[in-house]
């Protein structure tokens with residue numbers, strides 16, 4: 001894990017692909033696009049206009065016909081309207097099945113661009129260039145794509161693995177600290193469900209976690225990508241093992257809807273993990289010390305641990321639309337211990353209310 005070299009993590013599957021972690025990785029883009037590609041759509045958010053344009057110009061200089069699609073920042077990118085705008089650009093430029101999409105941005109942009117690539121002509125190649133920590137450690141890896149609807153988070157989507165992922169750590173230089181720390185919620189998630197060393201590293205030096213240039217951040221990116229690559233390599237389509245990556249998301253996604261998508265995803269997942277830990281403890285499965293550890297690790301990163309008490313009825317309704325729900329039976333990823341994830345199926349409503357009471361505030 002040296003600072004100068006590039007780390008390659010391969011994701012297994014029908015078409016294995018590489019996630020590269022390092023600095024100055026854009027030169028790898030043509031290799032990841034593959035020999036057949038002639039046209040490339042570069043999808044980027046408004047905030048990254050200069051970066052998106054630089055990527056487009058590099059591709060033109062490398063002999064591609066490259067066009068850009070600038071999309072809104074944040075969750076506004078993940079809508080059917082924005083996907084339709086991208087389809088329009090692809091259609092106007094006559095993209096064929098041997099052409100490709102490149103996503104340059106955070107998780108919202110990789111989710112959108114991945115969905116556009118999954119649906120254009122029923123599937124063209126996509127390469128992700130994540131520019132947020134969350135994008136690098138989670139959203140760009142694994143092939144889940146998604147759009148939000150008025151009723152909830154990621155309710156529309158497809159499984160469409162990328163041809164490759166370039167995690168260029170230099171892009172984190174401009175990322176606001178709050179966004180870096182929100183992304184760390186997903187890193188901590190990987191620690192709780194699979195890799196306890198992540199938790200030990202964060203506990204040992206929480207200040208370094210907020211410094212994008214620290215070697216610790218690089219190690220955490222590599223560890224989290226390794227966890228995700230291992231899980232999605234075994235269960236791309238979320239039929240079993242992959243559910244563990246949804247730890248904290250049942251309540252987390254409901255909070256995002258309740259906040260009309262104004263909260264960062266990682267912040268909502270942070271509260272969701274504390275809730276899941278309390279639930280597991282009340283169900284007699286998880287030791288209190290591990291619940292306390294959730295609060296101390298996430299709290300040390302300045303992530304939220306509580307949510308509004310008055311929103312419980314709406315949250316409960318939104319959780320009914322979670323993808324793990326079967327019929328009217330809510331299902332939660334919970335822990336028996338650190339790195340021992342399991343499921344809690346159809347918990348009693350009083351248990352859910354008690355767990356929520358322990359994380360709610362006025």
Ligand SMILES: NC(=O)c1ccc[n+]([C@@H]2O[C@H](COP(=O)([O-])OP(=O)(O)OC[C@H]3O[C@@H](n4cnc5c(N)ncnc54)[C@H](O)[C@@H]3O)[C@@H](O)[C@H]2O)c1
Pocket residue numbers: 045046047048073074075078105106107108109111131132133134135138139140141142143144145146154171172173174175176179182183186264265266
């Ligand atoms: N598909 C998956 O497996 C998966 C996994 C985890 C999260 N997600 C999704 O990812 C999304 C969250 O992603 P996110 O936290 O990256 O949010 P985001 O994409 O909204 O990015 C956060 C903000 O940072 C800006 N930004 C991006 N890169 C920047 C940079 N280098 N410098 C300065 N500003 C920059 C963006 O324009 C945006 O305003 C959610 O929609 C979530 O559902 C998907």
Ligand SMILES: O=C(O)C(=O)C[C@@H](O)[C@H](O)[C@H](O)COP(=O)(O)O
Pocket residue numbers: 138142144146153154186238242243245246247249323
């Ligand atoms: O990759 C997965 O699987 C995950 O659950 C990772 C999550 O961090 C991510 O937020 C994902 O988009 C949630 O998926 P969903 O199926 O609950 O929409």
Ligand SMILES: [Zn+2]
Pocket residue numbers: 138186249265269
């Ligand atoms: Zn997530």
